[in-house]
Amino acid sequence: MEWLLLGVQHIALDTIDSTNARARELLRDGAGEGTVITASHQTAGRGRLDRRWIDKPNQSLLASYILEPMRSPEDWGGIPLLAGLAVLQALQSITPVNLHLKWPNDVLAGTRKIAGILVESGMLSGRPWIIAGIGVNLNQREFEGEYRLPPTSLLLESGRWCDPEELLTALSKTLSLRYTSWQTEGNGPIVEEWMRHSLMFGRSISLDDGDAARVVVAEGLTPEGALLVRSVDGREETIYAGDVSFTYEDPAENAGG
Numbered sequence: 572m573e574w575l576l577l578g579v580q581h582i583a584l585d586t587i588d589s590t591n592a593r594a595r596e597l598l599r600d601g602a603g604e605g606t607v608i609t610a611s612h613q614t615a616g617r618g619r620l621d622r623r624w625i626d627k628p629n630q631s632l633l634a635s636y637i638l639e640p641m642r643s644p645e646d647w648g649g650i651p652l653l654a655g656l657a658v659l660q661a662l663q664s665i666t667p668v669n670l671h672l673k674w675p676n677d678v679l680a681g682t683r684k685i686a687g688i689l690v691e692s693g694m695l696s697g698r699p700w701i702i703a704g705i706g707v708n709l710n711q712r713e714f715e716g717e718y719r720l721p722p723t724s725l726l727l728e729s730g731r732w733c734d735p736e737e738l739l740t741a742l743s744k745t746l747s748l749r750y751t752s753w754q755t756e757g758n759g760p761i762v763e764e765w766m767r768h769s770l771m772f773g774r775s776i777s778l779d780d781g782d783a784a785r786v787v788v789a790e791g792l793t794p795e796g797a798l799l800v801r802s803v804d805g806r807e808e809t810i811y812a813g814d815v816s817f818t819y820e821d822p823a824e825n826a827g828g
């Protein structure tokens with residue numbers, strides 16, 4: 572029997588505002604670690620930086636996992652990273668597809684975004700919680716509307732149609748393995764593996780943290796999972812995920828977000 576922690580309790584919903592919002596309500600009602608909430612459609616899907624996550628019914632995996640980590644909040648920067656790795660690995664277990672990671676938590680195929688992750692956290696009755704919300708584009712043939720980042724889907728990248736349930740099963744396994752090893756070993760192994768799956772490092776990026784955008788070179792990640800950059804005047808800076816977005820300086824490679 573395969574060992575599984577996350578996703579054993581599965582609450583499958585039809586249309587909902589946001590699985591992350593619903594996960595928070597269920598947490599208050601007593602849902603515990605490992606519960607996953609999925610929906611076939613969200614009417615108010617949320618993305619990072621107060622953006623929206625738009626979907627059409629049954630074309631994506633829309634899932635929120637409830638976590639109750641033992642590690643202290645200084646290590647929680649590892650969660651978006653391990654979730655990104657788990658998504659990448661789960662997709663690649665279904666079909667061969669070339670994917671890479673963009674800090675802090677986007678999964679890309681070339682210059683296009685195939686999956687996004689929204690990690691929210693807090694305390695409830697003195698106990699810490701994290702909700703890892705994951706949206707993966709699976710079966711879209713086209714996307715309508717305006718996107719800050721050009722989107723893509725598994726179908727467009729590989730020709731393979733995928734039942735969201737199939738990806739959920741694969742993802743619950745990859746996420747369980749990574750989360751369990753993070754609980755005992757912390758961020759070190761995750762940070763190292765994440766960097767191997769990213770194309771960002773050594774490249775110029777235009778960083779937007781609310782003030783004027785500025786060009787820096789992405790150098791690496793800190794043990795906490797923050798981004799290390801070097802500015803044009805040679806200063807090294809640590810960037811935290813909160814309010815930052817960036818675009819690559821080379822427009823042909825642009826995959827900002």
Ligand code: BTN
Nearest residue numbers: 589616617618619687688704706
């Ligand atoms: C991003 O790329 O900005 C993060 C997008 C996260 C979207 C997922 S879909 C399931 C879960 N529920 C939400 O409302 N958002 C996340």
